[in-house]
Amino acid sequence: xRTAPLCISTTTTLPAARPFILLVDDHEPSLRxxxxxxxxxxxxxxxxxxxxxxxxxxxxxxxxxxxxxLAMPEIDGGTLGRLLQARYPGIPLVLITGHDLDDPAVxxxxxxxxxxxxxxxxxxxxxCLVHGLMASPESSPSDETSDGTKAIAKGQGGDGGSTSKGxxxxxxxxxxxxxx
Amino acid sequence: MSDSECNxxxxxAGDLLKITAxxxxxxxxxxxxxxxxxxxxxxxxxxxLSIYLARQDGPKHLDEYWAELDRRYRTIEGFxxxxxxxxxxxxxxxxRLTVGMLFDxxxxxxxxxxxxxxxxxxxxxxxxxxxxxxxxIRLGQGLDALAAxxxxxAKANSLVHVEWHVAGEDVVVLWRExxxxxxxxxDAPEGDAPCLALPLLARIITAHGxxxxxxxxxxxxxxxxxxxxxxxx
Numbered sequence: 082x083r084t085a086p087l088c089i090s091t092t093t094t095l096p097a098a099r100p101f102i103l104l105v106d107d108h109e110p111s112l113r114x115x116x117x118x119x120x121x122x123x124x125x126x127x128x129x130x131x132x133x134x135x136x137x138x139x140x141x142x143x144x145x146x147x148x149x150x151l152a153m154p155e156i157d158g159g160t161l162g163r164l165l166q167a168r169y170p171g172i173p174l175v176l177i178t179g180h181d182l183d184d185p186a187v188x189x190x191x192x193x194x195x196x197x198x199x200x201x202x203x204x205x206x207x208x209c210l211v212h213g214l215m216a217s218p219e220s221s222p223s224d225e226t227s228d229g230t231k232a233i234a235k236g237q238g239g240d241g242g243s244t245s246k247g248x249x250x251x252x253x254x255x256x257x258x259x260x261x
Numbered sequence: 262m263s264d265s266e267c268n269x270x271x272x273x274a275g276d277l278l279k280i281t282a283x284x285x286x287x288x289x290x291x292x293x294x295x296x297x298x299x300x301x302x303x304x305x306x307x308x309x310l311s312i313y314l315a316r317q318d319g320p321k322h323l324d325e326y327w328a329e330l331d332r333r334y335r336t337i338e339g340f341x342x343x344x345x346x347x348x349x350x351x352x353x354x355x356x357r358l359t360v361g362m363l364f365d366x367x368x369x370x371x372x373x374x375x376x377x378x379x380x381x382x383x384x385x386x387x388x389x390x391x392x393x394x395x396x397x398i399r400l401g402q403g404l405d406a407l408a409a410x411x412x413x414x415a416k417a418n419s420l421v422h423v424e425w426h427v428a429g430e431d432v433v434v435l436w437r438e439x440x441x442x443x444x445x446x447x448d449a450p451e452g453d454a455p456c457l458a459l460p461l462l463a464r465i466i467t468a469h470g471x472x473x474x475x476x477x478x479x480x481x482x483x484x485x486x487x488x489x490x491x492x493x494x
Contacts, residue, residue, distance in 0.1 A: 108303040108306070108307065110303075110304075110307035110311075111303055111306045111307045111310065113307075114306070114307050114310030114311055114314065115310060117310070117314055118310055118313060118314060121314070121317065152299055179298060179299050179302030179303065179306075181345075181346075181349060183352045183354070184349075184350075185350075185352075200302040200303065200305070200306040201302065201305040201306040201308075201309040201338055202306055202309065202310070204309070204310060204313045
């Protein structure tokens with residue numbers, strides 16, 4: 082159990098602004114696979130293993146697009162979408178779910194998410210969608226820190242792009258770590 | 262379908278056919294498999310992404326094997342999708358349409374499929390344009406699954422005759438295959454998943470307030486019947 086609030090920290094100055102996608106899924110193999118598919122398609126990703134980690138990350142850096150799973154423990158993808166929509170209304174949100182699109186649990190979420198895709202995902206379909214959203218002028222300016230131009234430098238160094246708290250960034254030369 | 266009719270088909274498909282007739286059993290199955298559903302979807306998702314990535318990295322001369330792997334993967338994904346469609350609560354998106362439009366959309370595709378297997382196919386429609394209130398996507402999905410299953414299993418030079426008409430307030434579809442003497446529902450090629458076309462169609466027809474009956478007394482006869490105004494408020 083966490084006894085102190087999480088914060089994002091980095092040992093280096095973050096690179097110049099580059100749009101990125103925040104991926105959120107508690108199923109690690111799916112998260113890793115989707116992240117890899119997107120990176121190979123030239124999309125920069127940050128992978129979060131839980132909505133809590135994703136929210137902490139958004140406090141520090143603003144994604145251009147968020148792609149989140151629905152069914153997750155503690156905070157589900159719908160709640161995460163509502164929170165992100167309230168805090169950062171310009172970020173397009175995409176939901177991925179194992180539910181049917183007309184499932185009663187999914188229907189109320191249509192107003193929050195720009196798109197809802199069912200698992201198993203069609204890789205080409207989600208790539209096309211995300212490329213479009215990344216290019217959309219409606220997307221809010223991304224990759225800005227919420228408190229300035231440089232992320233907080235605090236805590237220990239990273240592990241080359243993979244962290245102990247489920248946040249992973251494809252910018253491996255600038256590792257991010259979560260510390261408590 | 263009655264129990265004896267369900268027994269015309271074997272294995273999982275036959276068991277599911279019995280369950281589609283009972284809202285209570287469907288509900289129990291849904292509750293039992295709810296968590297399993299989430300688990301399976303996640304695993305299929307990671308498997309699908311892995312296959313996609315591995316194929317990108319794989320040498321080109323192995324394309325034939327990747328295609329086979331992809332085909333087998335999609336068979337399993339389709340099976341899970343169909344199974345879940347059967348046991349999940351089914352919501353309908355009704356539209357007011359002529360019944361003929363439902364079959365017009367399917368006719369060309371079915372003809373092409375049966376022709377590729379050298380099966381004689383006939384569709385007989387009434388001249389009048391009965392208007393119904395139903396979910397054309399769901400009904401099309403169920404009928405199409407039936408046609409695909411029968412396309413895969415019909416023998417060359419055999420006859421498939423589909424006739425639909427309106428009787429009273431019901432749409433009636435008669436699917437006849439005179440040469441068929443048994444329904445080998447579990448005849449999926451080795452390594453492939455059972456078809457489940459018949460329980461899927463039964464589930465969709467039941468959701469429309471109708472029923473599916475089957476007989477093998479004089480060849481295969483499937484009778485589908487659902488109210489014209491199935492989804493009318």
